[in-house]
Structures are given as C-alpha cells and as structure tokens.
Amino acid sequence: MTGLIRGDTRIATPTDGTIPASVKLVATAVGGYRRLVADSRFAPLLSRSNPVRHNDFDMNLVIEQIIEQADDVVSLTLAAPDGADLPIWSPGSHVDVFLPSGKQRQYSLCGDPQDRSRYRVAVRHIRDGGGGSREVHETLTVGDLLHIRGPRNAFRMVTADSYLFVAGGIGITPILPMVQEADRRGTPWRLVYLGRSRDSMPFLNELAHYTGGDVEIRPDTEFGIPDTSALLDGALPGGAVYVCGPPPVLDAARSRLSAIAASGSLHTERFSAPPVVGGTAFDVELRRSGVTLSVGAEESALTAIRRSKPDVTYSCQQGYCGTCTVRVLSGSVEHRDNSLLESERKDAMAVCVSRSVGGPLVLDL
Numbered sequence: 001m002t003g004l005i006r007g008d009t010r011i012a013t014p015t016d017g018t019i020p021a022s023v024k025l026v027a028t029a030v031g032g033y034r035r036l037v038a039d040s041r042f043a044p045l046l047s048r049s050n051p052v053r054h055n056d057f058d059m060n061l062v063i064e065q066i067i068e069q070a071d072d073v074v075s076l077t078l079a080a081p082d083g084a085d086l087p088i089w090s091p092g093s094h095v096d097v098f099l100p101s102g103k104q105r106q107y108s109l110c111g112d113p114q115d116r117s118r119y120r121v122a123v124r125h126i127r128d129g130g131g132g133s134r135e136v137h138e139t140l141t142v143g144d145l146l147h148i149r150g151p152r153n154a155f156r157m158v159t160a161d162s163y164l165f166v167a168g169g170i171g172i173t174p175i176l177p178m179v180q181e182a183d184r185r186g187t188p189w190r191l192v193y194l195g196r197s198r199d200s201m202p203f204l205n206e207l208a209h210y211t212g213g214d215v216e217i218r219p220d221t222e223f224g225i226p227d228t229s230a231l232l233d234g235a236l237p238g239g240a241v242y243v244c245g246p247p248p249v250l251d252a253a254r255s256r257l258s259a260i261a262a263s264g265s266l267h268t269e270r271f272s273a274p275p276v277v278g279g280t281a282f283d284v285e286l287r288r289s290g291v292t293l294s295v296g297a298e299e300s301a302l303t304a305i306r307r308s309k310p311d312v313t314y315s316c317q318q319g320y321c322g323t324c325t326v327r328v329l330s331g332s333v334e335h336r337d338n339s340l341l342e343s344e345r346k347d348a349m350a351v352c353v354s355r356s357v358g359g360p361l362v363l364d365l
C-alpha cells in the first residue's frame with residue numbers, strides 16, 4: 001500500500017493501515033511548508049516564478065573605494081571582506097550587481113585581471129534611466145556590502161594578429177582590460193576612443209600607461225561628430241575588431257563589416273536593449289497581478305510589463321542572462337533568447353526578447 005503525501009511523492013505505509021508517528025511528522029511539516037510557501041499571501045515572495053539557472057559565483061563584496069573618473073562616471077573597487085582571492089576573470093567579462101533596492105544591473109570589469117584581490121567597475125549616471133545607475137551614484141558609500149554574481153564573459157578577447165578597439169564613452173570599460181592585455185602580449189593594437197568631451201571620458205590618464213599601441217582620443221568638442229562610417233578603416237588583415245559604445249557606433253561598425261579583411265573578425269557588446277526586429281503586436285496577461293497588457297510590434301514584452309510592474313526583475317535585456325525568465329501558463333512563445341535550455345522553454349520565456357508566435361500569452365507574474 002502507498003500513501004500520498006504531496007504531488008507525486010509517495011512513501012510506503014504499513015499494511016495494517018496505521019501510520020507511523022515519523023510519517024505523520026513529515027506530513028505535518030510538508031503541509032506547513034506548502035501552506036507557507038505555496039498557498040499563503042507570502043508565496044509570491046518566497047517562491048519566485050523565475051526559474052533562473054546560473055553557474056556563476058555569488059559573493060558579498062565590500063566597496064573599498066569610490067572614485068570620480070569623469071563627469072557622471074564613478075568607479076567602485078570591490079573586495080572580499082576577508083581579503084580572499086576573487087574568482088578569475090578575463091577581459092570583456094561583466095558581473096551582475098544586486099543593488100540594495102533589489103535592482104540587478106550588469107557592469108563590465110575594468111580593473112586588472114591579474115589582480116585577484118579586487119574587482120573594479122565604472123558606472124555612468126543615466127539620470128532618466130531605470131534607477132539602477134542613479135542608485136549607484138546617489139546611495140552607495142565606501143564600506144557598503146554589495147551582492148555580486150559572476151564573472152561572466154559574452155565579449156571574449158580572441159587571439160589575433162592585431163586589435164582595433166573602438167570605444168564610445170562608458171563603452172571603454174570592457175575595452176580597457178583588453179588594451180592592457182594586448183599591450184602585455186606585445187600584439188599590435190589601436191584604440192579609437194570617442195566621447196562628448198574629455199571631461200566625460202573616463203580612464204584617459206590610465207590609457208597613457210599603455211605604450212605598445214596607438215590611442216586616438218576623439219572628443220566631439222574637439223573633433224566634431226565622428227564619421228562613424230570610417231571607424232573600422234584602420235582594421236588590419238587577420239585583426240580582431242572590438243566595438244563597445246552607443247547604438248549608432250555599434251550600427252556603424254556592423255554596416256562596415258566590409259572594411260574588415262576576410263581573415264579578421266568583428267566583436268561587439270551593447271549595454272542597452274537592441275531594437276525589436278520583425279515583431280508583431282500581442283497581449284500578455286499577468287495572471288497573478290490580474291492585468292492584461294498590449295505589447296507593441298516594436299517593443300519587448302519586458303518594456304510593456306515594466307509599465308505596469310516597474311520593479312520586475314531584469315538585467316541584460318538581450319536574452320542571455322536569464323534574469324527576466326518567467327513561467328508561461330498558456331500561449332505559444334517565439335523564443336529569441338540564448339539563455340534557456342530546450343527543456344526550460346516548454347513553460348518559460350525570457351520576456352526581454354521572446355515574443356508570442358501569435359495570440360495572447362498568460363504569464364505567472
């Protein structure tokens with residue numbers, strides 16, 4: 001005979017029908033757990049609907065130093081409270097920063113990969129943004145603990161005969177350790193660094209330390225608006241081109257792929273959501289919130305959801321971190337992410353990029 005405790009968990013019970021005290025105890029505990037975690041009004045807080053899978057390190061690091069690196073840009077140096085070595089990272093890596101408000105944002109590591117004792121990130125103040133960078137600038141102080149997840153690298157530095165780096169403004173953060181690495185390896189490199197004015201461009205002084213390549217500093221105030229179509233003209237055969245900056249710089253680089261010899265490669269990283277391409281409008285019902293929203297053809301489901309739930313969790317907005325993954329209760333999803341496993345796609349979606357195949361989606365939100 002078997003006795004059913006919960007879901008499909010079965011345990012053996014004696015044939016005389018009496019239930020041992022130990023089994024009653026387990027059943028009581030499971031019932032209590034279910035009432036608290038699944039049925040109570042605290043359930044949404046205790047059992048989040050995001051089936052996020054991650055293999056990164058989770059750490060609480062202390063802010064050792066905050067330095068103003070340029071107008072509206074501060075750098076934060078982070079270290080383990082006990083001084084332990086931090087996980088290894090390579091140029092191009094970023095970490096997830098969990099801010100005290102619960103917001104999660106990504107920041108490129110811009111310190112020295114060979115210094116295991118500390119990480120450094122630099123953050124531009126986006127005054128009309130979603131509040132993450134504002135929180136960094138306005139509330140964090142030296143001595144605060146920050147929860148960090150990572151490091152993760154979606155912008156890897158390949159081995160190449162030469163490097164052309166193009167950085168726009170705060171896009172210098174992942175590029176700086178690459179410059180350092182190319183210089184250390186003795187590989188020829190060139191950096192074109194664009195910005196509004198010298199005062200707004202972080203790390204100009206540090207770039208002066210790297211003497212094995214060419215640095216071209218191009219503030220708009222001195223050189224005018226750059227001719228983005230010519231940005232890749234310095235790419236050498238067999239060279240790798242790395243571009244990080246605002247969308248017009250990235251778009252210009254991609255449209256000039258022909259400037260890269262067949263033996264070269266182009267690598268880009270964006271800090272903000274890409275435009276929606278080939279989308280159609282659809283509705284999403286947020287079942288737990290009891291609202292139905294219209295998602296426009298040119299916006300993401302996340303953008304529509306944020307209008308109703310500004311505190312919904314998200315991070316990369318490009319489908320690779322999995323932070324915004326939500327359970328799908330009904331509807332057919334066109335998956336555009338590269339974070340979920342096939343098995344997870346049956347009933348989950350990354351709302352920052354994925355959409356409806358047609359018809360409404362019902363989400364566990």
Ligand SMILES: Cc1cc2nc3c(=O)[nH]c(=O)nc-3n(C[C@H](O)[C@H](O)[C@H](O)COP(=O)(O)OP(=O)(O)OC[C@H]3O[C@@H](n4cnc5c(N)ncnc54)[C@H](O)[C@@H]3O)c2cc1C
Nearest residue numbers: 105106107108122123124129130131132133173271272273
């Ligand atoms: C892989 C990765 C690495 C990143 N590294 C850095 C970094 O090293 N330093 C840094 O300051 N930011 C970085 N970001 C952006 C960062 O995660 C936040 O998006 C940014 O701090 C703004 O946060 P927010 O909450 O104020 O606004 P959000 O709600 O995140 O964004 C608000 C708006 O601002 C746009 N936006 C985001 N970042 C910028 C920017 N830098 N300049 C102009 N517009 C922007 C967004 O597209 C959006 O439209 C990175 C993002 C990614 C995905």
